[in-house]
Amino acid sequence: MIYLDYQATTPLAPEVRAAMLPWLDKFGNPHSPHRAGREAAAAVAVAQSQVAITLGDDRSDGRLIFTSGATEAANWALQASVIQSERRKIVTIATEHACVLDTARWLERQQIDLVVLPVGTDGLVDLDRAKSAIDDRTAVVAAMLVNNEIGVIQPIQALADLAHAAGALLFCDAVQGFGRIPLPLDHCDLVAISSHKIYGPKGIGALWLRPGLDWPPLLHGGGQQDGLRSGTLSPMLCAGFGAAAQLAGRLREEDHNHINLLADLAEKAFETWTLNGGRSHRYRGNLNLRRAGIDANRLISDVRDVAFSAGSACASGSGRPSHVLQALGLDDKAARASIRLGFGRYTTVQDIETASALINDAAAAQLEWA
Structure with a gap:
Protein backbone atom coordinates (compact mmCIF):
# COMPACT_ATOMS: atom_id res chain seq x y z
CA MET A 1 0.00 0.00 0.00
CA ILE A 2 1.14 3.54 -0.77
CA TYR A 3 0.85 5.64 2.37
CA LEU A 4 -0.25 9.26 1.83
CA ASP A 5 -1.74 10.15 5.20
CA TYR A 6 1.26 11.68 6.97
CA GLN A 7 -0.88 14.27 8.78
CA ALA A 8 -2.75 11.47 10.58
CA THR A 9 0.45 9.75 11.66
CA THR A 10 3.92 8.96 10.35
CA PRO A 11 5.83 5.68 10.03
CA LEU A 12 8.21 4.84 12.86
CA ALA A 13 11.74 5.79 11.80
CA PRO A 14 14.24 2.89 11.95
CA GLU A 15 16.56 5.03 14.06
CA VAL A 16 13.73 5.64 16.52
CA ARG A 17 12.92 1.95 16.76
CA ALA A 18 16.59 1.24 17.53
CA ALA A 19 16.55 3.82 20.33
CA MET A 20 13.41 2.31 21.85
CA LEU A 21 14.23 -1.41 21.73
CA PRO A 22 16.68 -1.52 24.68
CA TRP A 23 13.97 -0.17 26.95
CA LEU A 24 11.80 -3.22 26.38
CA ASP A 25 14.27 -5.11 28.59
CA LYS A 26 15.41 -2.26 30.83
CA PHE A 27 12.39 -2.00 33.09
CA GLY A 28 13.63 0.42 35.73
CA ASN A 29 11.28 3.10 37.01
CA PRO A 30 12.81 6.48 36.08
CA HIS A 31 11.64 7.88 39.42
CA SER A 32 13.42 5.24 41.56
CA PRO A 33 16.74 6.03 43.31
CA HIS A 34 18.64 2.82 42.51
CA ARG A 35 20.92 2.20 39.53
CA ALA A 36 18.20 0.89 37.21
CA GLY A 37 16.03 3.88 38.05
CA ARG A 38 18.88 6.34 37.55
CA GLU A 39 19.64 4.85 34.12
CA ALA A 40 16.02 5.25 33.11
CA ALA A 41 15.94 8.80 34.49
CA ALA A 42 19.03 9.66 32.46
CA ALA A 43 17.34 8.40 29.29
CA VAL A 44 14.30 10.58 30.02
CA ALA A 45 16.51 13.63 30.63
CA VAL A 46 18.37 13.08 27.37
CA ALA A 47 15.06 12.80 25.52
CA GLN A 48 13.79 16.03 27.08
CA SER A 49 16.92 17.82 25.91
CA GLN A 50 16.66 16.37 22.38
CA VAL A 51 13.05 17.46 22.03
CA ALA A 52 13.71 20.93 23.50
CA ILE A 53 16.65 21.58 21.17
CA THR A 54 14.66 20.67 18.05
CA LEU A 55 11.78 22.81 19.31
CA GLY A 56 14.19 25.75 19.47
CA ASP A 57 14.92 25.89 23.20
CA ASP A 58 18.65 25.27 22.78
CA ARG A 59 19.46 26.11 26.41
CA SER A 60 16.44 24.23 27.79
CA ASP A 61 15.44 27.41 29.62
CA GLY A 62 11.78 26.50 29.44
CA ARG A 63 10.15 23.41 30.92
CA LEU A 64 9.24 20.48 28.70
CA ILE A 65 6.64 18.25 30.34
CA PHE A 66 5.95 14.90 28.69
CA THR A 67 2.26 14.06 28.22
CA SER A 68 0.29 11.23 26.63
CA GLY A 69 0.01 13.30 23.46
CA ALA A 70 -0.86 16.72 22.09
CA THR A 71 -4.56 16.40 22.96
CA GLU A 72 -3.68 16.18 26.64
CA ALA A 73 -1.20 19.04 26.28
CA ALA A 74 -3.79 21.28 24.60
CA ASN A 75 -6.45 20.49 27.20
CA TRP A 76 -3.98 21.28 29.98
CA ALA A 77 -2.84 24.51 28.33
CA LEU A 78 -6.34 25.92 27.83
CA GLN A 79 -7.90 24.78 31.08
CA ALA A 80 -4.98 25.89 33.24
CA SER A 81 -4.78 29.24 31.44
CA VAL A 82 -8.17 30.23 32.82
CA ILE A 83 -7.85 28.38 36.13
CA GLN A 84 -4.74 30.31 37.15
CA SER A 85 -6.02 33.65 35.84
CA GLU A 86 -8.70 36.13 36.85
CA ARG A 87 -9.35 36.67 33.14
CA ARG A 88 -12.34 34.80 31.74
CA LYS A 89 -11.94 34.84 27.98
CA ILE A 90 -10.37 32.62 25.31
CA VAL A 91 -9.70 33.66 21.71
CA THR A 92 -9.03 31.02 19.08
CA ILE A 93 -9.51 30.33 15.36
CA ALA A 94 -12.27 28.46 13.50
CA THR A 95 -9.82 26.07 11.81
CA GLU A 96 -8.16 24.83 15.00
CA HIS A 97 -7.91 21.14 15.83
CA ALA A 98 -10.84 19.58 17.68
CA CYS A 99 -8.77 19.20 20.84
CA VAL A 100 -8.57 23.00 21.03
CA LEU A 101 -12.08 23.87 19.84
CA ASP A 102 -13.82 21.22 21.92
CA THR A 103 -11.87 22.18 25.05
CA ALA A 104 -12.65 25.86 24.45
CA ARG A 105 -16.35 25.08 24.00
CA TRP A 106 -16.37 23.02 27.19
CA LEU A 107 -14.82 25.97 29.01
CA GLU A 108 -17.48 28.20 27.49
CA ARG A 109 -20.08 26.03 29.22
CA GLN A 110 -18.19 26.73 32.45
CA GLN A 111 -18.90 30.46 32.03
CA ILE A 112 -15.71 31.32 30.11
CA ASP A 113 -16.21 33.78 27.23
CA LEU A 114 -15.15 32.34 23.89
CA VAL A 115 -14.34 34.12 20.64
CA VAL A 116 -13.73 31.93 17.58
CA LEU A 117 -12.16 34.03 14.86
CA PRO A 118 -13.11 33.32 11.24
CA VAL A 119 -10.59 32.79 8.45
CA GLY A 120 -10.54 33.89 4.83
CA THR A 121 -10.77 31.57 1.84
CA ASP A 122 -7.00 31.20 2.13
CA GLY A 123 -7.37 29.81 5.66
CA LEU A 124 -5.56 32.71 7.32
CA VAL A 125 -6.92 34.65 10.27
CA ASP A 126 -7.54 38.37 9.85
CA LEU A 127 -5.14 40.13 12.24
CA ASP A 128 -7.33 43.22 12.48
CA ARG A 129 -10.24 41.09 13.71
CA ALA A 130 -7.89 39.31 16.07
CA LYS A 131 -6.70 42.64 17.47
CA SER A 132 -10.30 43.69 18.10
CA ALA A 133 -11.10 40.43 19.88
CA ILE A 134 -8.02 40.20 22.11
CA ASP A 135 -8.51 42.52 25.09
CA ASP A 136 -7.72 42.84 28.79
CA ARG A 137 -10.26 40.12 29.59
CA THR A 138 -8.42 37.54 27.47
CA ALA A 139 -6.54 34.83 29.33
CA VAL A 140 -5.16 32.95 26.35
CA VAL A 141 -5.02 33.08 22.56
CA ALA A 142 -4.83 29.63 20.94
CA ALA A 143 -3.48 29.25 17.40
CA MET A 144 -2.19 26.33 15.34
CA LEU A 145 1.16 26.73 13.59
CA VAL A 146 0.37 24.43 10.62
CA ASN A 147 -3.21 23.36 10.02
CA ASN A 148 -3.62 19.59 10.08
CA GLU A 149 -6.19 19.53 7.26
CA ILE A 150 -5.07 22.19 4.79
CA GLY A 151 -1.45 22.90 5.74
CA VAL A 152 -1.93 26.66 6.13
CA ILE A 153 0.61 28.40 8.37
CA GLN A 154 -0.88 30.97 10.75
CA PRO A 155 1.06 34.16 11.72
CA ILE A 156 1.98 32.97 15.21
CA GLN A 157 4.41 35.77 16.01
CA ALA A 158 1.90 38.47 15.07
CA LEU A 159 -0.82 36.78 17.14
CA ALA A 160 1.59 36.42 20.06
CA ASP A 161 2.41 40.14 19.88
CA LEU A 162 -1.30 40.96 20.03
CA ALA A 163 -1.82 38.58 22.95
CA HIS A 164 1.11 39.92 24.95
CA ALA A 165 0.14 43.54 24.31
CA ALA A 166 -3.18 42.72 26.02
CA GLY A 167 -1.48 40.77 28.83
CA ALA A 168 -2.70 37.38 27.57
CA LEU A 169 -0.85 34.12 26.97
CA LEU A 170 -0.20 32.60 23.54
CA PHE A 171 -0.71 28.85 23.20
CA CYS A 172 0.51 27.28 19.97
CA ASP A 173 -0.49 23.85 18.72
CA ALA A 174 2.74 23.11 16.84
CA VAL A 175 2.03 19.44 16.19
CA GLN A 176 2.08 19.58 12.39
CA GLY A 177 4.93 22.07 12.19
CA PHE A 178 7.33 20.75 14.82
CA GLY A 179 10.57 19.60 13.21
CA ARG A 180 9.42 20.84 9.81
CA ILE A 181 9.17 24.62 9.81
CA PRO A 182 10.52 27.36 12.11
CA LEU A 183 8.49 28.18 15.21
CA PRO A 184 8.85 31.63 16.86
CA LEU A 185 9.35 29.97 20.24
CA ASP A 186 10.54 33.17 21.93
CA HIS A 187 7.07 34.62 21.29
CA CYS A 188 5.13 31.63 22.66
CA ASP A 189 4.11 30.91 26.24
CA LEU A 190 2.83 27.37 25.73
CA VAL A 191 3.46 24.90 22.92
CA ALA A 192 1.96 21.45 22.32
CA ILE A 193 3.84 18.85 20.27
CA SER A 194 3.44 15.15 19.46
CA SER A 195 5.85 12.30 18.80
CA HIS A 196 3.94 10.26 16.25
CA LYS A 197 3.74 13.17 13.79
CA ILE A 198 7.57 13.21 13.49
CA TYR A 199 8.27 9.50 12.93
CA GLY A 200 8.18 8.67 16.63
CA PRO A 201 5.96 6.40 18.77
CA LYS A 202 2.33 7.05 19.60
CA GLY A 203 1.29 7.68 23.18
CA ILE A 204 3.66 10.53 24.00
CA GLY A 205 3.70 14.26 23.41
CA ALA A 206 4.72 17.30 25.41
CA LEU A 207 3.71 20.71 26.65
CA TRP A 208 6.48 23.31 26.61
CA LEU A 209 6.23 26.16 29.11
CA ARG A 210 8.17 29.38 28.63
CA PRO A 211 10.77 30.29 31.28
CA GLY A 212 9.29 31.75 34.44
CA LEU A 213 5.71 30.74 33.73
CA ASP A 214 3.94 29.77 36.96
CA TRP A 215 1.74 26.81 36.09
CA PRO A 216 -0.76 24.63 37.97
CA PRO A 217 -0.38 20.83 37.98
CA LEU A 218 -2.34 18.64 35.60
CA LEU A 219 -2.18 15.44 37.67
CA HIS A 220 -1.53 15.00 41.38
CA GLY A 221 0.24 12.07 42.99
CA GLY A 222 3.93 11.29 43.16
CA GLY A 223 5.07 14.74 42.13
CA GLN A 224 6.90 13.64 39.00
CA GLN A 225 7.96 16.14 36.31
CA ASP A 226 8.50 19.09 38.66
CA GLY A 227 5.24 18.29 40.39
CA LEU A 228 3.29 19.33 37.29
CA ARG A 229 2.27 15.95 35.92
CA SER A 230 2.41 13.04 38.32
CA GLY A 231 2.72 9.50 37.00
CA THR A 232 5.44 7.10 35.94
CA LEU A 233 7.03 7.96 32.61
CA SER A 234 7.85 5.35 29.99
CA PRO A 235 11.59 5.53 29.23
CA MET A 236 10.93 3.67 25.96
CA LEU A 237 8.43 6.25 24.69
CA CYS A 238 10.56 9.14 25.90
CA ALA A 239 13.65 7.72 24.20
CA GLY A 240 11.69 7.25 20.99
CA PHE A 241 10.35 10.81 21.07
CA GLY A 242 13.82 12.17 21.75
CA ALA A 243 15.40 10.19 18.91
CA ALA A 244 12.65 11.27 16.51
CA ALA A 245 13.10 14.92 17.46
CA GLN A 246 16.86 14.76 17.10
CA LEU A 247 16.52 13.08 13.71
CA ALA A 248 13.99 15.70 12.57
CA GLY A 249 16.41 18.44 13.50
CA ARG A 250 19.32 16.78 11.70
CA LEU A 251 17.30 16.01 8.54
CA ARG A 252 15.24 19.20 8.46
CA GLU A 253 16.80 20.61 5.28
CA GLU A 254 16.90 17.23 3.55
CA ASP A 255 13.27 16.55 4.46
CA HIS A 256 12.30 20.05 3.29
CA ASN A 257 13.88 19.56 -0.13
CA HIS A 258 12.32 16.12 -0.49
CA ILE A 259 8.85 17.46 0.37
CA ASN A 260 9.18 20.25 -2.18
CA LEU A 261 10.15 17.75 -4.88
CA LEU A 262 7.14 15.57 -4.10
CA ALA A 263 4.83 18.58 -3.88
CA ASP A 264 5.88 19.79 -7.32
CA LEU A 265 5.08 16.37 -8.76
CA ALA A 266 1.78 16.04 -6.93
CA GLU A 267 0.55 19.52 -7.81
CA LYS A 268 1.24 18.84 -11.47
CA ALA A 269 -0.44 15.43 -11.32
CA PHE A 270 -3.56 16.96 -9.75
CA GLU A 271 -3.67 20.16 -11.80
CA THR A 272 -7.33 19.56 -12.69
CA TRP A 273 -8.22 19.66 -8.98
CA THR A 274 -8.70 22.80 -6.88
CA LEU A 275 -6.46 23.47 -3.88
CA ASN A 276 -8.29 24.19 -0.62
CA GLY A 277 -6.68 27.06 1.24
CA GLY A 278 -4.01 29.49 0.11
CA ARG A 279 -1.09 28.41 -2.06
CA SER A 280 1.37 30.55 -0.14
CA HIS A 281 1.90 30.46 3.64
CA ARG A 282 1.47 26.71 3.80
CA TYR A 283 3.37 23.50 4.47
CA ARG A 284 3.71 21.76 1.12
CA GLY A 285 3.62 18.22 2.49
CA ASN A 286 -0.14 18.63 2.88
CA LEU A 287 -2.35 18.86 -0.20
CA ASN A 288 -6.06 19.32 0.37
CA LEU A 289 -7.82 19.13 -2.99
CA ARG A 290 -11.36 19.09 -4.31
CA ARG A 291 -12.98 18.15 -7.58
CA ALA A 292 -16.60 18.93 -8.37
CA GLY A 293 -18.84 15.87 -8.52
CA ILE A 294 -16.52 13.62 -6.53
CA ASP A 295 -17.55 11.73 -3.40
CA ALA A 296 -14.33 11.62 -1.36
CA ASN A 297 -15.35 8.72 0.87
CA ARG A 298 -16.30 6.61 -2.15
CA LEU A 299 -12.98 7.52 -3.77
CA ILE A 300 -11.07 6.34 -0.69
CA SER A 301 -12.98 3.06 -0.84
CA ASP A 302 -12.34 2.63 -4.57
CA VAL A 303 -8.57 3.29 -4.35
CA ARG A 304 -7.68 0.62 -1.83
CA ASP A 305 -3.98 0.52 -2.69
CA VAL A 306 -3.47 4.10 -1.52
CA ALA A 307 -3.97 5.33 2.06
CA PHE A 308 -5.31 8.90 2.03
CA SER A 309 -8.12 10.70 3.77
CA ALA A 310 -11.02 13.12 3.50
CA GLY A 311 -9.87 15.18 6.48
CA SER A 312 -8.49 14.71 9.97
CA ALA A 313 -8.25 11.21 11.40
CA CYS A 314 -10.02 12.46 14.54
CA ALA A 315 -13.16 13.35 12.58
CA SER A 316 -13.18 10.34 10.24
CA GLY A 317 -16.37 8.32 10.43
CA SER A 318 -18.35 11.15 12.02
CA GLY A 319 -20.30 11.72 8.82
CA ARG A 320 -19.94 15.47 9.25
CA PRO A 321 -18.20 17.68 6.69
CA SER A 322 -14.86 19.10 7.78
CA HIS A 323 -15.22 22.16 10.01
CA VAL A 324 -11.95 23.44 8.53
CA LEU A 325 -13.29 23.36 4.96
CA GLN A 326 -16.56 24.91 6.09
CA ALA A 327 -14.56 27.71 7.71
CA LEU A 328 -13.00 28.41 4.29
CA GLY A 329 -16.51 28.99 2.94
CA LEU A 330 -17.00 25.62 1.22
CA ASP A 331 -20.51 24.20 1.25
CA ASP A 332 -21.18 20.60 2.27
CA LYS A 333 -21.03 19.34 -1.30
CA ALA A 334 -17.61 20.88 -1.95
CA ALA A 335 -16.30 19.70 1.41
CA ARG A 336 -17.41 16.14 0.70
CA ALA A 337 -15.64 16.33 -2.68
CA SER A 338 -12.29 17.07 -0.98
CA ILE A 339 -9.39 14.76 -0.22
CA ARG A 340 -6.21 15.23 1.82
CA LEU A 341 -2.90 13.86 0.58
CA GLY A 342 0.02 13.90 3.00
CA PHE A 343 3.54 12.77 2.22
CA GLY A 344 6.86 12.78 3.99
CA ARG A 345 10.32 11.35 4.49
CA TYR A 346 9.59 7.84 3.23
CA THR A 347 7.35 8.78 0.30
CA THR A 348 9.00 8.15 -3.07
CA VAL A 349 8.59 9.78 -6.46
CA GLN A 350 7.17 6.47 -7.69
CA ASP A 351 4.61 6.57 -4.87
CA ILE A 352 3.34 9.97 -6.03
CA GLU A 353 3.23 8.94 -9.69
CA THR A 354 1.41 5.67 -9.00
CA ALA A 355 -1.00 7.08 -6.42
CA SER A 356 -1.95 10.09 -8.54
CA ALA A 362 -10.95 6.39 -10.02
CA ALA A 363 -12.19 10.00 -9.98
CA ALA A 364 -12.71 9.93 -13.75
CA ALA A 365 -14.66 6.68 -13.48
CA GLN A 366 -16.79 8.12 -10.70
CA LEU A 367 -17.60 11.20 -12.78
CA GLU A 368 -18.37 9.11 -15.84
CA TRP A 369 -20.99 7.14 -13.94
CA ALA A 370 -22.34 10.11 -12.00
Missing part, protein backbone atom coordinates in the same frame (compact mmCIF):
# COMPACT_ATOMS: atom_id res chain seq x y z
CA ALA A 357 -2.71 7.86 -11.51
CA LEU A 358 -4.89 5.55 -9.39
CA ILE A 359 -6.78 8.41 -7.75
CA ASN A 360 -7.30 10.32 -10.99
CA ASP A 361 -8.49 7.19 -12.80
